[in-house]
Amino acid sequence: MTASENKAEAQAGYAAFGAGDMEGAMRNMAEDIEWVVPGDSAISGVYRGKDEVGRYFTTLASKSFRTEPQHFIAEGDHVVVLTRVTADGQSADQVDVATFGSDGKLIKFQVAGDTALQERIWGKK
Secondary structure, eight states: OOHHHHHHHHHHHHHHHHTTOHHHHHTTEEEEEEEEEOSSBTTOEEEEHHHHHHHHHHHHHTTTOEEEEEEEEEETTEEEEEEEEEETTEEEEEEEEEEEOTTSOEEEEEEEOOHHHHHHHHOBO
């Protein structure tokens, strides 16, 4: 897949997530996706596979989580997304890095965000 195709897939995934379409948001994920959330909050960790990522999405939804992407930057198999996240009425800027496999499936998603915000909203581990 080209960088522009990966970017289009990332944009479609964010649009589906924003519309509350979890099936659409997960449509292009590899079955063995790795989703990495840094920090020491209750939601921090590595989620492996679509089932774990789906449960993570449900946890986010419990606090009215929203993500509002501002920029999508694509190069090769990576798409960097500069976004504004809001949960439980609190907001912060975040950088997400999506990595796509040669088949065009999302194989890894790495969050780089405000870990203190996550702890305030979801608590510590």
